[in-house]
Amino acid sequence: MTLETFLLLAAALFCVGLFGALSQQSIVMLMMGLELMINGVVAAGAGFWFWVSPGTADGQVLVLVAITVMALEMAMGFAVVTALFRARDVDMTDDAGDLRG
Amino acid sequence: MEDVAFWVLAVAAVASGVAVFVVDSMARATFALLASFLCVGAELLLIDLHYLGVLVILMMIMEMLVMAVFMVMYMMNPAGLMPMTMLHNTRGALAISGGAFVVLAAGIFTVPWPERAGRPPRDPTLALGESVMGPKMLVMMVIGIAILATMIATVVLATHRGRYDRDGAP
Amino acid sequence: MVEVVVLGMLAVAAASLNGAFAGRPAEPFQEAARLLTLQRRRTARADVLLTRIGVVSLPLAAALAALVVPFGDRAAVGSGVGVVWFNAMEVVAWGAVWLAGWGVNSAFGLVGGYRFLAQGLAYELPHMFALITAALAAHSLDLRIIGEAQGGLWFAVWMPAAFAVYLVSALAMAFWGPFGHPVGGDAAGGVLAELSGPDRLVFLAGRYGLLTVAAAVAVPLFLGGGAGPWLPAWLWSPVKTCAVLALLVWTRRRFPVLRMDRAMTVAWTVLIPATVLQMLVVAIVVV
Numbered sequence: 001m002t003l004e005t006f007l008l009l010a011a012a013l014f015c016v017g018l019f020g021a022l023s024q025q026s027i028v029m030l031m032m033g034l035e036l037m038i039n040g041v042v043a044a045g046a047g048f049w050f051w052v053s054p055g056t057a058d059g060q061v062l063v064l065v066a067i068t069v070m071a072l073e074m075a076m077g078f079a080v081v082t083a084l085f086r087a088r089d090v091d092m093t094d095d096a097g098d099l100r101g
Numbered sequence: 102m103e104d105v106a107f108w109v110l111a112v113a114a115v116a117s118g119v120a121v122f123v124v125d126s127m128a129r130a131t132f133a134l135l136a137s138f139l140c141v142g143a144e145l146l147l148i149d150l151h152y153l154g155v156l157v158i159l160m161m162i163m164e165m166l167v168m169a170v171f172m173v174m175y176m177m178n179p180a181g182l183m184p185m186t187m188l189h190n191t192r193g194a195l196a197i198s199g200g201a202f203v204v205l206a207a208g209i210f211t212v213p214w215p216e217r218a219g220r221p222p223r224d225p226t227l228a229l230g231e232s233v234m235g236p237k238m239l240v241m242m243v244i245g246i247a248i249l250a251t252m253i254a255t256v257v258l259a260t261h262r263g264r265y266d267r268d269g270a271p
Numbered sequence: 272m273v274e275v276v277v278l279g280m281l282a283v284a285a286a287s288l289n290g291a292f293a294g295r296p297a298e299p300f301q302e303a304a305r306l307l308t309l310q311r312r313r314t315a316r317a318d319v320l321l322t323r324i325g326v327v328s329l330p331l332a333a334a335l336a337a338l339v340v341p342f343g344d345r346a347a348v349g350s351g352v353g354v355v356w357f358n359a360m361e362v363v364a365w366g367a368v369w370l371a372g373w374g375v376n377s378a379f380g381l382v383g384g385y386r387f388l389a390q391g392l393a394y395e396l397p398h399m400f401a402l403i404t405a406a407l408a409a410h411s412l413d414l415r416i417i418g419e420a421q422g423g424l425w426f427a428v429w430m431p432a433a434f435a436v437y438l439v440s441a442l443a444m445a446f447w448g449p450f451g452h453p454v455g456g457d458a459a460g461g462v463l464a465e466l467s468g469p470d471r472l473v474f475l476a477g478r479y480g481l482l483t484v485a486a487a488v489a490v491p492l493f494l495g496g497g498a499g500p501w502l503p504a505w506l507w508s509p510v511k512t513c514a515v516l517a518l519l520v521w522t523r524r525r526f527p528v529l530r531m532d533r534a535m536t537v538a539w540t541v542l543i544p545a546t547v548l549q550m551l552v553v554a555i556v557v558v
Contacts, residue, residue: 007209011209015201022190026187029122046144050148055222067157078259163365170388
């Protein structure tokens with residue numbers, strides 16, 4: 001258990017989440033990918049706190065912010081999906097391309 | 102002993118993260134994601150972050166249960182009884198995420214990380230509390246305002262009734 | 272570990288007491304024997320894995336929560352964040368009940384699972400505020416320290432709103448009595464509708480376990496922990512736990528079942544303001 005292995009875990013989680021966020025059509029599945037990416041950020045922040053600067057609480061604060069961001073992202077995401085679904089019965093990213101050039 | 106626990110939890114976290122995008126049933130996908138979060142929470146417990154580890158476990162259980170409701174509500178095939186694929190650009194996504202992992206892993210093992218500065222405090226929870234209520238107060242205030250703004254914005258976005266229409270009567 | 276075993280025995284006693292209120296104290300034991308020998312009922316295309324996880328995690332969560340419950344000043348695991356740990360383990364019930372309702376692939380089970388989620392969202396915020404109020408007054412998240420901090424005055428006396436809200440949420444987290452809507456008779460037993468045989472036994476045992484742990488945590492949080500005359504501290508804690516547990520069990524046949532949308536309205540318009548005000552008062556007094 002070293003900083004490198006901890007960061008490797010974080011990178012693996014982040015990349016699995018990245019794959020999901022890029023490849024999923026459904027918005028709710030896409031958000032699960034985003035959550036996994038933030039999960040990686042939580043692990044990385046905790047690892048940095050423990051092995052780089054345990055003297056100050058900066059790493060812990062970062063983890064706290066990441067957890068909050070995760071909750072807010074989910075709440076906003078579901079609100080947008082609900083509004084989108086109510087407006088036009090759509091829950092797929094490919095159908096929500098209004099801003100496509 | 103701790104090393105064994107770390108590796109078991111790490112493999113379980115990544116494996117259940119992969120399972121999220123493999124299984125058919127949305128309920129299983131949500132709980133696979135929850136398992137991944139629980140493993141990371143346990144990893145935090147391993148490095149003395151008792152409060153944050155338990156907080157991750159607590160918040161993620163609640164969050165994933167709310168998520169399960171929306172998953173079942175919006176997915177065409179929530180129980181996975183009729184297997185179907187809902188992917189686009191799988192190959193590109195695999196290439197990008199695989200490439201990102203290689204780059205990150207290479208960076209992790211080549212970057213000379215700084216020496217450890219200081220010792221972990223006897224009670225990290227206390228250190229965190231004094232930090233967010235002292236020098237890092239701004240972070241706490243921003244989080245609070247962001248949560249309030251999100252609550253208002255989500256209700257505005259998601260509801261189609263006014264405040265006087267309590268039970269959905271026309 | 273002896274604390275966890277004692278709490279398990281108290282859970283069995285609670286089941287027996289519940290039978291006694293109906294005039295049949297031996298009824299839970301007969302029912303347990305019957306369920307153990309009963310064959311499982313199978314539903315079409317059930318998700319057996321998720322059902323099993325849900326059923327088993329309910330008693331498991333109760334046992335894990337019991338780890339941090341102190342008797343006197345000794346707990347099975349002396350955790351510095353006991354309050355948060357108890358809260359996290361008690362939220363596991365949300366997952367357990369929803370999974371058990373979803374997995375059996377039955378409409379009534381699913382209705383029960385969703386009811387419990389809605390109820391959970393109603394009771395959880397006031398519950399957390401009540402927990403934090405006690406932790407705030409004792410300057411600690413450690414249940415042992417909170418228990419010892421009440422040497423002069425029990426928290427139940429000078430923060431009655433938080434204590435009352437805690438008792439209400441204890442009932443709600445074990446979907447007991449007035450909060451029994453998730454297993455209500457109007458949905459043919461809700462989550463319990465399709466659980467049969469050993470599954471049902473384990474699930475019901477977990478429910479009594481949660482009720483017992485909630486009663487046991489009320490003692491260090493609000494009732495002075497092991498403080499009391501004549502008896503030693505390690506004995507006072509279980510004695511007080513028994514009293515709280517008996518009160519909780521007694522409510523089942525005394526109050527009508529509350530629909531969870533009404534519970535939600537009450538929670539957000541009455542309980543949350545009450546606990547926030549209580550916390551403000553406590554914060555001003557303490558700091």
